[in-house]
Amino acid sequence: MTVVRDDADGLVAWLAPGTPLLKPVLTDGRELRHAGPTGMFSQERVLKLDTWRGTGILKVVPPGKPWSVWYFWSEDGAFRGWYVNLESPHVRDQAARRTTTQDHVLDLWITPDRQIHWKDEDELEGAVLAGRFTQAEADQITATAHRAVLDIQAWTHPFCDHWETWTAPPDWPLPPAPADPQPELFAS
Template sequence: MTYWSPGTTIEWIYANDHDKPTVRPMTVVRDDADGLVAWLAPGTPLLKAVLRDGRELRHAGPVGMFTEPRVLKRDIWHGTGILKVAPAGKPWSVWYFWGSDGSFRGWYVNLEDPHTRDYEARRTTTQDHVLDLWITPDREIHWKDEDELEGAVQAGRFTQARADEITATAHQAVADIEAWTHPFCDEWESWTPPAHWPLPPAPDLIRAG
């Protein structure tokens, strides 16, 4: 197994059926047998899929966001930084969020395919499963985007059987959260990025699609 060294710039990609991937350049914090940990810094240039009029996909509604034509848009990450952990062998990643004052806000479990890596291109690619979980600092669990998963079924993005599998996977993630396993127990919430890390370069629009 090959791993990326800390400080390496990679592209974290969410592919989709419209061939308009979300591409987020990130910096590797740690990469080993436990999984990949990478940092999305504030102000990072990125590519994202939007509706043809430039609005976010969610403006099309829980069905239209999967059926309406979309285009790729150059943008930057406007929020505070996100630390993303893709645990080895898990069909989800765990995102760590902080407030503008530096306080830890919570964990976000993004259900997704296991990642496929392209070491030469320094890319890791997955596909989003729509359903997500939000965990507050006091470990209260909230389910998110259940309406969008229903919309994905209505739009033909997923079969009902596949949606049921995704929901079952979310329950598996809940079990990990309640047991407070890796990466939740790893105390990444106290991590801070090195001050000398530069912003990654903008992703290639042509190569992205």
């Protein structure tokens, strides 16, 4: 991703169309969702070098929050909405060049008219059945989603920051492909 801003208000990064990326897939190459809400957390996976095929996504990581906010646009440039990706707070490496986080499966979708839709509750249940999270952890994730809803309803940072009007400069180059993605089997 390309860093747009990185300061006290958080990290903002751009995933441009065509960006090379590594993503986990099932060992037969299919997307994880093909394994169902439990199998996607219990079946073996490999890393696949791929390309981001959608429109660009702007990701805003508010400091200390257990979620990031993703901004989506249509092919015609119209703003489609906000996606709140529940995850552990981002942690920086020693060089402060990379952050790591763990996805918490449950997500929220907010339409441009600010309607909030819960997403992937069945996958969170599947993650508990597969042993990725305990029921207590899933309950905490759900409580975090409720706190995110309060931020959305109060229209706090980053929702009020007008990132939905941002556009990437057309001359920004794509980031290089990740270095040698040796496909290794791994479990979630």
